[in-house]
Amino acid sequence: MFTGIIQAVGVLQSSSQHQSGRRLCIDIGDLPAPFPGIGDSVSVSGACLTVTELDGKRATFDVSTETLERCLVGNWSPGQTVNLEKALTLQTPLGGHLVSGHVDGIGSVSIIRSDGSFTKMGFRINPELGMFVAQKGSIAIDGVSLTVNGLEDSKDGTRFDLMLVPHTLEHTTLGNLAVGDAVHVEIDQVARYVQRLGQFGYRMPGEPGKTE
Numbered sequence: 307m308f309t310g311i312i313q314a315v316g317v318l319q320s321s322s323q324h325q326s327g328r329r330l331c332i333d334i335g336d337l338p339a340p341f342p343g344i345g346d347s348v349s350v351s352g353a354c355l356t357v358t359e360l361d362g363k364r365a366t367f368d369v370s371t372e373t374l375e376r377c378l379v380g381n382w383s384p385g386q387t388v389n390l391e392k393a394l395t396l397q398t399p400l401g402g403h404l405v406s407g408h409v410d411g412i413g414s415v416s417i418i419r420s421d422g423s424f425t426k427m428g429f430r431i432n433p434e435l436g437m438f439v440a441q442k443g444s445i446a447i448d449g450v451s452l453t454v455n456g457l458e459d460s461k462d463g464t465r466f467d468l469m470l471v472p473h474t475l476e477h478t479t480l481g482n483l484a485v486g487d488a489v490h491v492e493i494d495q496v497a498r499y500v501q502r503l504g505q506f507g508y509r510m511p512g513e514p515g516k517t518e
Contacts, residue, residue, distance in 0.1 A: 344359070
């Protein structure tokens with residue numbers, strides 16, 4: 307589990323075939339101590355990966371076929387910068403929102419526009435994912451916890467807008483994005499569970515149709 311508050315930007319050193327998946331070696335840069343150990347989870351641009359080897363500040367992660375199918379990890383090349391966050395503990399400040407590191411889908415950047423000292427970014431996702439996005443709700447983009455400030459649905463999908471402060475652009479990979487770039491999207495976990503309850507016809511106590 308993570309908070310969506312990025313702790314460092316790492317650099318992919320190598321990406322190679324490993325069994326049926328891939329093996330990534332990442333320079334974890336300024337990730338604060340204590341460094342993750344073997345078997346620890348790290349959010350790598352929003353994807354929860356497990357450390358399999360550690361050599362100084364070079365961490366190795368083995369990526370499964372399922373992760374490759376759901377994420378952009380297989381498209382990364384050496385030199386790619388990635389957002390890094392260690393798994394939270396009971397002492398970790400929850401400055402963002404609860405992020406699982408399970409990527410729900412891929413979005414694309416639709417607009418980037420300056421708005422005073424802020425930057426407005428728009429993203430487009432498919433309708434199946436768009437139903438989980440709410441105005442002023444939380445969403446994770448490449449592992450970064452952000453707040454939805456604008457929302458527009460259409461038959462082709464959902465576009466949502468985010469306002470990014472200079473600090474976020476400077477200390478995450480989001481400052482490198484261009485229109486058309488693909489990103490990892492993780493919806494708020496609460497929305498996921500509410501949708502699941504709705505599949506079973508659950509109603510809150512006191513709602514019309516609720517069977518006591």
